[in-house]
Structure formats: structure tokens, C-alpha cells
Amino acid sequence: xxxxxxxxxxxxxxxxxxxxxxxxxxxxxxxxxxxxxxxxxxxxxxxxxxxxxxxxxxxxxxxxxxxxxxxxxxxxxxxxxxxxxxxxxxx
Numbered sequence: 301x302x303x304x305x306x307x308x309x310x311x312x313x314x315x316x317x318x319x320x321x322x323x324x325x326x327x328x329x330x331x332x333x334x335x336x337x338x339x340x341x342x343x344x345x346x347x348x349x350x351x352x353x354x355x356x357x358x359x360x361x362x363x364x365x366x367x368x369x370x371x372x373x374x375x376x377x378x379x380x381x382x383x384x385x386x387x388x389x390x391x
Contacts (some may be wrong), residue, residue, distance in 0.1 A: 334375040341368025
């Protein structure tokens with residue numbers, strides 16, 4: 301009973317809204333952050349391979365590679381969790 305004053309949202313409208321937010325905002329954001337982590341990893345690889353004489357630069361390269369891998373792993377995990385939630389909500 302809505303008395304004509306308040307528009308009640310249907311479950312299909314809410315599912316559509318959540319799906320659009322996921323497709324337009326969340327998935328591109330996850331892909332962008334994953335790309336940043338990949339670039340950080342590749343920067344570490346280049347630093348590690350190009351600075352063969354400097355132990356500190358090689359250590360920095362290793363650290364960049366490690367955190368790049370951690371960032372990519374986190375983004376894959378976030379993507380999996382979001383898809384699990386979306387399949388549960390839309391199921």
C-alpha cells in the first residue's frame with residue numbers, strides 16, 4: 301500500500317541497478333587497479349634486470365615485484381568476491 305506518495309521499488313529494479321553499478325563502476329575500477337599493479341610489477345622487473353651492479357636497486361626491484369603480485373592477487377580476489385555476491389543476489 302503506497303498511497304500514491306512514495307514510489308515503491310520492485311526487486312527487479314534493484315537487481316538491475318546493482319547490475320549496472322557493477323558493470324559500469326566496480327568492474328572497470330577493479331580492472332584499472334589490476335592494471336596499475338601489473339605496471340608496478342613490470343616496473344620492478346625492469347628495475348631488477350637493468351640495475352645488475354647495484355644491490356639496493358635490485359632489492360627495490362624485488363620489492364616492487366612482490367607488491368605488484370600482491371596487488372594483482374588482491375584484485376583477482378576482489379573480482380571473485382564481487383562476482384560471488386552478484387550471483388547470489390541475482391540468483
